Amino acid sequence: MSQHTVAVLGAGKMGELVLSGLLRSGHPAGHLLVTARRAARAAELAERYGVTVTGNAEAVTRADIVAVGVKPQDCAALLDEIAPGVTAGKLVVSLCAGLPTSFFAARLPEGTPVVRVMTNTPAMVGEAMSAISPGPHATDEHVALAESMFRPLGSTVRVPEYQQDAVTALSGSGPAYFYLMVEAMIEAGVLLGLPRRTAQELIVQTAVGSAAMLRDSGEHPVQLREAVTSPAGTTAAALREMENHGVRAALASALEAARDRAREIAAQAK
Ligand SMILES: NC(=O)C1=CN([C@@H]2O[C@H](COP(=O)(O)OP(=O)(O)OC[C@H]3O[C@@H](n4cnc5c(N)ncnc54)[C@H](O)[C@@H]3O)[C@@H](O)[C@H]2O)C=CC1
Ligand SMILES: O=C(O)[C@@H]1CCC=N1
Numbered sequence: 001m002s003q004h005t006v007a008v009l010g011a012g013k014m015g016e017l018v019l020s021g022l023l024r025s026g027h028p029a030g031h032l033l034v035t036a037r038r039a040a041r042a043a044e045l046a047e048r049y050g051v052t053v054t055g056n057a058e059a060v061t062r063a064d065i066v067a068v069g070v071k072p073q074d075c076a077a078l079l080d081e082i083a084p085g086v087t088a089g090k091l092v093v094s095l096c097a098g099l100p101t102s103f104f105a106a107r108l109p110e111g112t113p114v115v116r117v118m119t120n121t122p123a124m125v126g127e128a129m130s131a132i133s134p135g136p137h138a139t140d141e142h143v144a145l146a147e148s149m150f151r152p153l154g155s156t157v158r159v160p161e162y163q164q165d166a167v168t169a170l171s172g173s174g175p176a177y178f179y180l181m182v183e184a185m186i187e188a189g190v191l192l193g194l195p196r197r198t199a200q201e202l203i204v205q206t207a208v209g210s211a212a213m214l215r216d217s218g219e220h221p222v223q224l225r226e227a228v229t230s231p232a233g234t235t236a237a238a239l240r241e242m243e244n245h246g247v248r249a250a251l252a253s254a255l256e257a258a259r260d261r262a263r264e265i266a267a268q269a270k
Helices: 015-026 038-050 057-063 072-085 101-105 121-125 140-153 161-172 174-191 196-216 221-228 233-243 247-269
Strands: 007-009 032-035 065-068 091-094 116-117 129-132 153-156
Touching: 007 015, 007 057, 015 038, 015 121, 015 140, 032 038, 032 057, 057 072, 057 233, 065 072, 065 140, 065 247, 072 101, 072 247, 091 140, 101 116, 116 140, 116 161, 121 129, 129 140, 129 161, 140 153, 161 174, 161 247, 174 196, 196 221, 233 247
Parallel strands: 007 032, 007 065, 065 091, 091 116, 129 153
Antiparallel strands: 116 129
């Protein structure tokens, strides 16, 4: 991987995470190029990471791997701009929600390998979940390259592309759901009379501990929940209220809405 030159086009939040992950894993700064729309952002990236900031066309010409980190609605214009420079042998990696690899294939030279990746913001602490799908012309080797790009950010998994909109709803947007729940629980703690700072400390550590149990105990979430729930106890009382308020149904509807929005983004981008 480190011998390849990677260009991150549109180094916003996610692009910067890819960039910093690669640098953390020992990828030489000299083999990294980034592009940004705003001059101030370009200067910030150059100073923070010591990487070369160029225009999109130059970055694509010099790169072996082109990571597309712009918002889906900016993608068509970017692809039209870079298509002439995407010569044979270059791999295009999309970070974009919703957009199928066929969207890229339609705008890039025939035969361009495209890999679609859905990662998430816990990449910031090396705990991302990145789901990787080969698109047209992407070989196993291309997928392996994408994996080595995203492994420094956290875990990776291969999924067939038809699952990507569901993946986006689940793990792409997922961190926001947990943040919302934590935020609501802090407010609830304040309602019960706890100082805000105490409520935050209690629930954040509870979230971290629960996440570690979910990942490391080998037990199903149901078993973990049952172990907390004493007969006629406090937890059972709280869980009944959650069921009364339709928390499960709310999550099912929320994830369906996110999946549908991913489909809509693709339809609107055409
Ligand atoms: N924010 C998130 O949690 C996640 C976002 N994504 C996907 O990652 C992509 C990027 O999202 P964010 O990083 O959140 O957005 P962002 O807005 O922080 O970054 C996009 C960047 O691209 C730049 N840009 C736009 N057009 C450009 C062009 N023609 N040339 C150079 N730079 C250009 C913008 O100025 C901006 O800095 C999106 O497609 C999104 O769907 C995927 C997973 C999670
Ligand atoms: O909200 C979004 O569209 C992006 C994709 C997944 C997370 N954030």
